[in-house]
Amino acid sequence: MNSHVKNTWSSPRNIRLAAVAIAAVTAAPLLASCSSSSGSKDPLAASKPKAGTVVVGSNNFPESILIGDIYGEALKAKGVNITYKPNIGTRETTYGMLKNGSVTVLPEYNGALLAYLDPKATPTTADATASAIAAKLDPKLTLLDPAPAEDKDSVTVNAATAAKYHLTADSTIADLAKYGNEITFGGSPEFQKRQQGLLGLKSVYGLTPKSYKALDVGGPLTEAALKNNNVQAADIFSTDTTIAQEKMVTLKDPKNLFGFENVVPLVSKTGLPQNGVDALNAVSAKLTTQALLDLNAQVQNDKKDPLAVAQAWLKSAGLA
Amino acid sequence: MNILNFLNTFFSDGANWHGANGIPHRLLEHIQYSAVALAIAAAIGLPIGLFTGHTGRGGYALSAFATGARALPSFGLLVLMTIWLGQLGTTPAMIPLVALAVAPILVTTHEAIRSVDPAPVDAARGMGMTSPSVLFQVELPVALPLILGGLRSAAIQVVSTATIAAYISLGGFGRYIIDGLASHTYSDVVGGAVLVAGLALATIGVFWLVGRLVVSPGVRRGR
Amino acid sequence: MNQYFDMPSDLQHSYVGLIGLHLQEALLPVLFGLLIALPLALVCSRFSWFYAPVLWVTTVLYAIPSLAFFVVLLDYTGDSTTTVMIPLTVYSLVLLVPAIVEGTRAVSPDTVAAATAMGFGSLRRFVQVELPIAVPAIMAGLRLAAVSSISLVSVGAIIGNEGALGNLLHDGQIYHRDPLIITSVVTTAVLAIVVDGLLVLAQVLLTPWQPHGRRAARRAARAAAVDEPAAPRDAVTDAVPAALEDAVR
Numbered sequence: 077m078n079s080h081v082k083n084t085w086s087s088p089r090n091i092r093l094a095a096v097a098i099a100a101v102t103a104a105p106l107l108a109s110c111s112s113s114s115g116s117k118d119p120l121a122a123s124k125p126k127a128g129t130v131v132v133g134s135n136n137f138p139e140s141i142l143i144g145d146i147y148g149e150a151l152k153a154k155g156v157n158i159t160y161k162p163n164i165g166t167r168e169t170t171y172g173m174l175k176n177g178s179v180t181v182l183p184e185y186n187g188a189l190l191a192y193l194d195p196k197a198t199p200t201t202a203d204a205t206a207s208a209i210a211a212k213l214d215p216k217l218t219l220l221d222p223a224p225a226e227d228k229d230s231v232t233v234n235a236a237t238a239a240k241y242h243l244t245a246d247s248t249i250a251d252l253a254k255y256g257n258e259i260t261f262g263g264s265p266e267f268q269k270r271q272q273g274l275l276g277l278k279s280v281y282g283l284t285p286k287s288y289k290a291l292d293v294g295g296p297l298t299e300a301a302l303k304n305n306n307v308q309a310a311d312i313f314s315t316d317t318t319i320a321q322e323k324m325v326t327l328k329d330p331k332n333l334f335g336f337e338n339v340v341p342l343v344s345k346t347g348l349p350q351n352g353v354d355a356l357n358a359v360s361a362k363l364t365t366q367a368l369l370d371l372n373a374q375v376q377n378d379k380k381d382p383l384a385v386a387q388a389w390l391k392s393a394g395l396a
Numbered sequence: 397m398n399i400l401n402f403l404n405t406f407f408s409d410g411a412n413w414h415g416a417n418g419i420p421h422r423l424l425e426h427i428q429y430s431a432v433a434l435a436i437a438a439a440i441g442l443p444i445g446l447f448t449g450h451t452g453r454g455g456y457a458l459s460a461f462a463t464g465a466r467a468l469p470s471f472g473l474l475v476l477m478t479i480w481l482g483q484l485g486t487t488p489a490m491i492p493l494v495a496l497a498v499a500p501i502l503v504t505t506h507e508a509i510r511s512v513d514p515a516p517v518d519a520a521r522g523m524g525m526t527s528p529s530v531l532f533q534v535e536l537p538v539a540l541p542l543i544l545g546g547l548r549s550a551a552i553q554v555v556s557t558a559t560i561a562a563y564i565s566l567g568g569f570g571r572y573i574i575d576g577l578a579s580h581t582y583s584d585v586v587g588g589a590v591l592v593a594g595l596a597l598a599t600i601g602v603f604w605l606v607g608r609l610v611v612s613p614g615v616r617r618g619r
Numbered sequence: 620m621n622q623y624f625d626m627p628s629d630l631q632h633s634y635v636g637l638i639g640l641h642l643q644e645a646l647l648p649v650l651f652g653l654l655i656a657l658p659l660a661l662v663c664s665r666f667s668w669f670y671a672p673v674l675w676v677t678t679v680l681y682a683i684p685s686l687a688f689f690v691v692l693l694d695y696t697g698d699s700t701t702t703v704m705i706p707l708t709v710y711s712l713v714l715l716v717p718a719i720v721e722g723t724r725a726v727s728p729d730t731v732a733a734a735t736a737m738g739f740g741s742l743r744r745f746v747q748v749e750l751p752i753a754v755p756a757i758m759a760g761l762r763l764a765a766v767s768s769i770s771l772v773s774v775g776a777i778i779g780n781e782g783a784l785g786n787l788l789h790d791g792q793i794y795h796r797d798p799l800i801i802t803s804v805v806t807t808a809v810l811a812i813v814v815d816g817l818l819v820l821a822q823v824l825l826t827p828w829q830p831h832g833r834r835a836a837r838r839a840a841r842a843a844a845v846d847e848p849a850a851p852r853d854a855v856t857d858a859v860p861a862a863l864e865d866a867v868r
Contacts, residue, residue, distance in 0.1 A: 134629070136779070138793050141629045162629035163789070164698055164779040168580030178697060265575035287416060290575060291565045296792045297478075301565070304482070379796060383628030466763070467811030469770040471777075472804035475788040479797050552682060559684035563777065570686070577690045577778070589687030596682030 130348055133161045133170055133179035137293045138375050138382060139227060139315065139368070143183035143339060145386035146363075147356055151181070153396035154355040156348075166266055166293065167192050175214050180347035181356070186222055187335025188229070188272060189342065195271035202336040218345050220356050222338035223363035227315040229272060229294075229334045230326045231283075237308040238325040248328040252309060253283040261285035262307030264293040273311070276333045285309070315369050317376045339363060355395075362393045399586055406572075406587030417571065419591065425567035426595060429486065429558045433493035434551050440494070441501030441550075442543075449509025449539075450531045458506055465499040468492070470557050478564045489561040496557055497550035504546025508539035537612050544611070548603035555596045559588075569595070622798040627790045630780065634802075640700075641783035641810065644775070645768040648704045652711025652764060659712070660719035661745050670720060677713040685710070685771050689778045703775040703782070710771070711764040718760025722753025755829070758822040762815050769811040773803070784810075 130151060134144030141162050151158050161179055164170050171192065173179040186205050190197050193212035199205040202222070209219060231249045238244070241255050252259070267273035268288055277283040289306070291297040294313040302310045303322050312319065312326075314337075319326060341356045348356075371389055374380045390396035406412060412419055448454040470492040477488035512535045520534045536543075562570030572588030575581070607616075624634050632640060663670040688706035696702045726749045734748045750757070773785025780786050784803045791799035 136789070136793070141793075145628065160629070160631060161698070162631075162780065163786075166578045166580070168578065169693070169698075169779065172580070173698065176697075265571075265578040268575070269579050269581070289565055290562075290571065292792075293578075296795060297565055300482075376795060379622075379794065381625070381628050463766070463812060463815055464808075466766045467770070467808040467815065469773045469785070469804060469807040469811075471770075471773045471782075471785060472788055472800070472807055475792065476800050476804050479792070479800060556682055556684045559686055560774065570684070573684065573687045573690060574777075577686075577693075582691070582694070585687055585690045589683050589691065592684050592687065593679060593682040597679065600678070 128157060130156055130158045130180045130352060131161050131178065132158050133164055133173060133182045135167065135170055135183075135293075136163050136165050137295060137313075139313065139372055140183050142371055142375055142382040142386060143363075144181075145383045146359060146390060147181055147183060147341060149383070149386050149390050150355045150359045150395050151352050153390065154351045156352045156355070166264075168266065174217055174342060174344060177216075177344065177347070180344045181352075182342045184219070184340050184342040185227060185337040186219070186340050187337045189219075189340075190335065191270060191272040195275075198332070199335065200332065202338065205336045216345055217342060220341040220343060220353060221360045222340040223360035225339045225363045225365045225368040226337045227313050227339065227365075227368060228329075228337040229267075229311050230314045230329070231277070231309055232302065232312045232319060232324050232326045233309045234302045234305055235323045235325070236305055243325050243327065245325060246328065247325070248330055249277065249281045249283060249333070250330075252327060253281050256282075256284045257286050259285050259308040260287045260289055260306070261309050261311075262289045262291045262298050262301045263311035264298075265290040266293075267311050272334055280331050280333045315365070315372050317369070317373050339368070358395055359390075359393075362395065402583040402586040403590060405583035409583075412587070416567075422567055422569050422571055423591070423595070426555070426558055426569045426592070429489060429493065429561055429566070429568055430551065430555045430595075430599075432486075433490055433554050433558070434497055434547070436490065437494045437497030437501055437550060437554075438547060441498045442505055445502045445505025445543075446509060446531060446536070449506040450527070450535060452510065455506070458502060462499040462503045465495050465502075468495050470496050471560055471563075474560055474564060486561075486566060488564055489558070489566055492560075493554050493558060497554050500546050500550045500553070504549070505539075505543050508542035508546070509535050511542070512538045538615055540611050541607060541615065544603055544607050548600060551599045551603065552596045555599055556592060559592055622796060623802045626787075627794060627796075627799070630786050630790065634806075637784050637787070638806065638810065641769070641772055641785075641807070642814075644700050644703050644772045644781075644783050645707065645810075646765060646814070648707035649711045649761065649764045649768050651704075651708045652715050653761065655708070656712050656715035656719055657750075660716050660723065661742070663716065663720045664723050664745065664749070665741060673716060677716060680709050681713040685774050686777060689775060689781075693778055698779040698781060700775075700781055702778065703772060707768045707771060711768060714764040714767070715757070715760045718756050718763075719750075719753060722756025722760075723749040725756065726752045751825075754825050755822065758818060758825070762818045765814050765818060766811045769807060769814060773807060 132144050132148040132151070134140040144160065144162055148158050148160055161173075164173065164179075167184075167188065170179060170182055174182055186202070186209060190199070190205055190209045190212070193209060197208045197212075199208050206219065206222070213219070231252065233241075233243055233252065237259070241252065243251060261274070263273065268290065269275070274285075274288065289301065291301055291307075291310070294311060294316060298307075298310050298312060299316070299318045299322075301307045302312065302324065303318070312324075314326060318324070340360065343353070343356070367389070371385050374385045375382050387396065411417070415421065444458070448458050473492035473495060474489060477491045481488050509531075516534055516538070517530060520530045525533065558568050559570035559573060561568050562574040569588050569591045572584045572591070576584030576586075576588060626632060626634055626637065630637065659673065663673055683706075685706055688709075689702055692702045692705055696705065723745065730748065730752065731744065734744045739748065773782045773788065776782030776785035776789045780789075782788075784807050787799045787803035791797055791803070
């Protein structure tokens with residue numbers, strides 16, 4: 077093979093040609109990508125919003141993305157300059173991003189937020205929940221008005237399990253505790269380590285499942301595992317449309333382990349102008365649990381895009 | 397908050413040493429996924445690679461197949477298999493891992509046989525050895541170090557990639573990383589990463605040992 | 620509603636935009652990897668004692684799963700494409716350094732001696748003689764790096780929508796839109812094959828002295844068959860030398 081090489085290898089023209097060709101081949105798709113993605117923001121700048129821009133974040137499940145879209149579109153309608161940072165991750169991640177200023181507005185649930193900030197708190201009223209949060213919240217952050225809409229974590233058993241242990245809509249989590257050593261419990265990875273999770277189920281209701289299967293945040297893995305009886309009970313959001321569809325039974329939580337889960341905007345104090353605060357409070361005033369169930373059904377069952385669903389609801393509620 | 401602190405937190409936590417979420421159990425799961433995937437990939441890749449390498453046919457088809465297998469995104473394939481095959485059980489995780497491992501095994505085996513010095517092969521043929529004898533008694537022993545290298549390369553990628561199995565609620569060391577991300581427990585993430593990397597390095601060690609045991613001393617000296 | 624190509628709004632990109640973003644997140648790291656690997660390989664080939672420790676370090680880095688790498692970087696570089704691109708740069712480096720070093724080492728000592736005799740210094744000899752001859756080995760490394768990078772970008776979806784086409788996987792799951800998952804997998808695989816093909820093409824253009832293509836390969840094989848009946852090698856598989864696959868630990 078070297079005999080082919082000898083005549084050409086040292087020609088400087090060839091080498092320069094080679095260098096140019098390498099550069100061109102590598103750069104071509106990149107240049108193409110830059111031009112084709114024009115119109116969308118520079119992805120490298122995604123984590124450093126410009127001053128004055130409100131960043132609306134959301135957690136990695138559809139309802140959070142949907143409410144984030146509602147907040148964002150409501151702010152836009154009032155002339156607030158926003159960018160979206162949707163579908164980020166879990167609270168553990170998003171709370172950090174609010175603190176460091178890379179997110180300005182985030183849809184939250186007051187009880188779950190409190191459980192994150194203070195795992196030992198056991199408030200018995202919604203107001204107590206709000207003041208307990210205020211005491212623990214990072215000084216740079218504040219909660220706006222909570223909406224009447226609630227979406228709780230819940231202990232839900234599938235139809236087969238409900239039949240086996242005679243559990244009905246009136247049964248409580250304590251009724252399941254007796255059968256703890258027979259059931260596999262499913263939920264998100266983080267549920268294992270949260271007070272509003274396995275820890276609380278044990279300390280409040282004495283429920284210790286035989287085993288735990290880490291699935292997702294009340295998402296498709298959990299829904300499917302519960303439906304197929306791979307797990308007998310699971311943490312599923314109370315607004316999940318699967319519960320009714322699959323005749324699952326949500327157990328009552330009389331000791332309020334899962335607290336008061338009103339939808340509430342968590343915002344940075346300095347990042348959001350007053351007209352933005354007003355816009356979000358107006359949204360909260362109209363967002364009920366029934367409205368949330370309807371909107372979730374449009375996204376989950378009718379497969380509509382959350383942004384379109386958010387815009388339609390704001391229009392019908394007279395907020396945009 | 398540095399890496400060593402994280403590691404200390406992780407490894408000194410007694411809860412991380414026993415039970416279903418303990419390191420020994422997760423290690424067994426991780427080894428199980430990796431070993432099964434590697435065995436399946438080897439069962440596909442070795443015979444084909446030996447055959448095409450020996451006959452010198454199918455080089456293009458093989459190279460196209462390897463490119464295709466490499467092009468399949470492991471994580472995407474994992475999610476796709478999950479929705480096609482159902483959520484639980486190890487099969488959805490096996491398919492991307494096997495796809496990942498098959499290309500290096502196939503290509504290296506083919507190349508290893510092709511690159512055997514033609515002189516002894518000719519001599520063997522001249523002595524009247526049959527084609528299978530030439531392959532198994534001459535080409536294979538000489539090509540063995542390279543073939544083992546391909547297997548090792550595949551094994552390391554599989555061990556490292558088996559981490560994503562945790563995304564579909566399977567076990568293995570990936571559990572620490574996925575759960576650590578979800579609950580923002582960085583000591584678990586770093587601990588998990590170190591365990592995976594450690595296992596990958598241990599795999600290199602195992603292949604080195606296997607190489608010492610099965611490669612003919614004559615071939616070894618020649619290298 | 621086109622269920623395969625209607626992108627969910629939370630991705631903030633069109634289908635074409637996602638492809639662009641994916642290529643950018645996958646290939647910029649390969650380019651950076653190449654830029655870092657070249658001087659590193661030069662040092663390794665000048666001082667051969669340096670190569671073993673470099674190989675060890677890169678092997679250890681390569682053994683770190685991408686997901687863990689992403690998660691650990693989250694605290695430093697945030698939820699951004701940078702977090703995805705840094706590990707991919709490292710992985711590219713791991714593939715490219717051995718490719719360049721092994722490629723340049725395989726240059727015949729006669730060739731090196733001739734260059735030295737012509738008065739080439741070691742840097743000039745590396746750049747003008749050893750590198751061009753090593754192009755097939757380097758391109759093999761580049762192809763592996765590019766293809767694996769394109770595949771790994773998808774994992775970025777787990778750290779918060781930073782996986783370009785991979786984000787479709789998570790969205791397909793949470794919105795129960797399975798076609799999006801198929802779109803993601805198929806598009807990513809096609810991108811990898813196209814980029815791989817472009818790199819093969821680049822190699823053909825860069826090494827005009829080598830026999831290429833089916834016809835050339837057949838011709839070479841025929842020519843070889845005349846001299847050496849047992850060694851007809853084809854040009855394409857030749858580009859993925861076993862030695863390189865071995866170096867990709």
